[in-house]
Amino acid sequence: MMPPTGRWTVSLQGVPRLGAGLLACLALAACTGDPPEERLRDYQARLFRTLDIPAGDSATGNYPRFPAQRYLRTDPAREVIDILDLWSLRECALHSVLAERNSSLGRVARPSSRMVYELDFLRLAPACIELLLLSGKEELAATLRDASTRKAARLPAVIWQGVLGGAEYRHYWKLPQRLGDYPVASRYFSDQALVTLSSHVRRWLAGDYAVAPAEVEAALQQLGKGDGGALYKSLMLQAAYLGEIDEAVRHRLRQSPVCRSPGDSRADVLDTVVRKFFIGRIQPWSVQLQGRAYQLEPARALEQLLVDGEPQAFRVWREERDRLIAAAQQAPREHVQALLPVMRQCGLAPQVQAPP
Numbered sequence: 001m002m003p004p005t006g007r008w009t010v011s012l013q014g015v016p017r018l019g020a021g022l023l024a025c026l027a028l029a030a031c032t033g034d035p036p037e038e039r040l041r042d043y044q045a046r047l048f049r050t051l052d053i054p055a056g057d058s059a060t061g062n063y064p065r066f067p068a069q070r071y072l073r074t075d076p077a078r079e080v081i082d083i084l085d086l087w088s089l090r091e092c093a094l095h096s097v098l099a100e101r102n103s104s105l106g107r108v109a110r111p112s113s114r115m116v117y118e119l120d121f122l123r124l125a126p127a128c129i130e131l132l133l134l135s136g137k138e139e140l141a142a143t144l145r146d147a148s149t150r151k152a153a154r155l156p157a158v159i160w161q162g163v164l165g166g167a168e169y170r171h172y173w174k175l176p177q178r179l180g181d182y183p184v185a186s187r188y189f190s191d192q193a194l195v196t197l198s199s200h201v202r203r204w205l206a207g208d209y210a211v212a213p214a215e216v217e218a219a220l221q222q223l224g225k226g227d228g229g230a231l232y233k234s235l236m237l238q239a240a241y242l243g244e245i246d247e248a249v250r251h252r253l254r255q256s257p258v259c260r261s262p263g264d265s266r267a268d269v270l271d272t273v274v275r276k277f278f279i280g281r282i283q284p285w286s287v288q289l290q291g292r293a294y295q296l297e298p299a300r301a302l303e304q305l306l307v308d309g310e311p312q313a314f315r316v317w318r319e320e321r322d323r324l325i326a327a328a329q330q331a332p333r334e335h336v337q338a339l340l341p342v343m344r345q346c347g348l349a350p351q352v353q354a355p356p
Contacts, residue, residue, distance in 0.1 A: 036179050036234060036285060040241040043277040050269050051258055051342070053248050059240035063232075063324050064317050066173045071313035072165050074157060088140055092128035097121055112220060115162025116213050118151055123209035156309030159204060163197055164306060164314075168224035172299070175229045179237075182230045183292045190226025193219040194298035201305050228299060231292050232325065238286065239328035246338035253341055262347025271348050274339065286332045293329055 040059075048055055089095045097120045101109075109117070125148040132141035151158075163169070172190060176182075196219045200211070252258065259267050303310070303318060310318070343349035 036182075037237060037241075039277075039281050039285070040238065043273070043282055044241055044245055046273045046277055047245060047270075048248065050266065050273050051249065051252050053252050056244060056248065059237075059244045063236045064320050065175065066170055066229075067311075067313040067317050069170070072161075072311045074161065074311060088137060089128060089132075089144075092124065092131055094121065094124040094128040094144075097124060111161040111166045112163070112216060113213075115158050116211055116216070118155065118158045119204060119209045119211045122148060122151055122155070123211075156205065156306055158309070159201055160306040160309035160311075163201060163220070164303065164310070166220065168220040171224040172226040172228045173232065175233045179230060179234055182234060183227065183288050188225075188227055188295070189222040190224075190228075191295050191298060193222035193226070194302055197223065198298065198302045198305060201302065205305065227292065228296065231289065231296065232321065234285075234289050235293065235325055235328040235331075238282075238289065239324075239331040242331045242335040246335055249338050249342060253345075257345060258342050259346035264346060267346035267348060270342065270346055274343070274348075278335075283332070290329065293325065296325070 045055060089098065097117060101117045125144055129141045129144050132144065200216065340349055344351055
């Protein structure tokens with residue numbers, strides 16, 4: 001049976017295509033300047049009014065924020081080099097690295113600077129050990145070799161602190177107060193920064209300790225300008241509103257029919273609300289969010305490289321964050337599924353056909 005002219009043509013087979021349409025609209029928000037929450041709230045109010053559902057409060061997403069710094073910071077035990085031993089290393093290139101680390105500035109260095117020190121130590125130690133052995137300083141060479149072994153074992157934690165434990169990655173996941181026209185149609189330099197940092201980390205963990213501090217710092221600065229927090233908040237906000245709407249719609253259907261017949265006058269109002277305020281205003285934003293969500297993969301890849309060195313508090317947050325984001329990405333599709341029974345009842349979508 002053909003659906004009524006001008007109504008929704010939705011089948012279970014077509015839900016993914018509709019979902020893509022439903023996921024396609026929030027770009028319009030960038031044109032109108034309306035904040036995403038206003039569009040979601042407006043759609044909720046119009047739909048509830050059409051379906052005789054009591055108005056609800058603004059939906060609030062309850063999701064974990066990036067852990068506080070005090071739960072993430074670790075200070076790996078420093079290798080203490082006796083002042084006489086340090087003097088004995090004066091002919092090694094490692095000597096200047098040790099002297100800098102033991103200076104007053106070195107003791108309060110940022111995590112990324114301490115990471116550079118550790119990498120320089122591991123890079124320069126083998127040549128220094130060989131020089132000490134040639135000079136007959138076997139005991140000092142053994143001390144240096146033991147220190148190098150311990151530093152190599154702690155390297156994942158040191159790199160985690162240097163790359164993910166600083167202010168830059170925290171700012172990448174910072175939740176903005178207002179989303180405005182996010183996601184704007186511009187390039188996010190943090191995407192390349194994540195790829196660059198992952199490449200360096202992969203090398204370091206494989207034993208290639210060469211490091212260019214200026215390049216690393218530049219990548220970290222770009223990382224801090226990223227949109228992880230804006231994307232996280234957007235997905236949670238969308239999921240909170242659509243989830244609340246879905247629950248209310250299902251409850252309403254259990255009470256009484258929305259349309260007494262496919263020709264019910266309420267069908268036209270419902271059709272307008274869904275087409276104009278969901279498909280026309282919310283979907284485009286959803287599609288943009290889905291597109292940006294794929295760019296979280298480089299961040300996850302970097303985190304996975306350093307999983308052996310991450311603090312427990314970060315691990316808990318990371319796993320919960322990924323679970324919530326994965327669920328939130330399904331919210332638009334689930335909303336289509338929640339609407340379909342109402343649309344069928346009002347003649348706006350074809351009835352499910354029994355298999356032959």
